[in-house]
């Protein structure tokens with residue numbers, strides 16, 4: 001495991017974008033796994049700048065997003081589809097046909113999950129998966145549980161997650177109760193993983209994830225078993241690490 005201590009959020013974002021760019025340069029047609037949330041916003045801004053400066057092209061890249069809320073239409077301002085379009089995809093030269101986000105409006109959720117896994121396999125698997133981490137240690141929407149959920153699946157969100165994410169919805173009542181997320185197996189199968197964490201609220205989850213026991217009660221702790229894991233933390237998020 002490679003832990004990088006960034007001075008602050010800006011440096012974390014630059015380092016994260018540089019790793020994505022390296023992956024794209026070393027493998028034309030790379031397949032990227034992408035997260036939402038406030039943490040990767042700076043990384044997306046950096047990547048957009050690289051594209052605008054002519055240093056990077058996303059033409060041949062394929063992407064798979066980690067998760068999506070259930071029951072939120074694509075065009076809703078809180079859908080992860082909108083998040084990705086507004087914060088990243090509409091600013092770069094990516095082929096929209098090569099961007100994949102679970103369909104949270106599907107009337108056949110099970111079928112959608114199976115199809116998502118098939119699409120990842122058909123693309124040749126994910127070269128670099130970028131992850132954030134929830135305050136409770138979740139990755140994607142894999143919530144603390146007594147077992148590991150393997151592949152892409154429907155999940156009931158924890159109270160804690162609903163509360164943390166209510167800041168985007170204006171009120172707790174408006175936050176969806178369910179989501180579709182890539183599973184722990186789908187994440188662990190990625191060839192390389194980079195997890196990002198910024199701010200004091202993440203310090204406890206990061207300490208448990210990297211130094212605590214490996215348990216589905218703290219989903220990110222399973223990443224300790226991955227062969228190619230890079231974690232980038234800023235000073236606050238890394239403040240409890242030994």
Ligand SMILES: N[C@@H]1[C@@H](O)[C@H](O)[C@@H](COP(=O)(O)O)O[C@@H]1O
Nearest residue numbers: 035037038039132133134140141
């Ligand atoms: N499903 C997403 C996660 O993928 C993300 O890592 C987490 C943390 O978000 P933030 O970066 O805003 O703290 O939020 C959501 O729950």
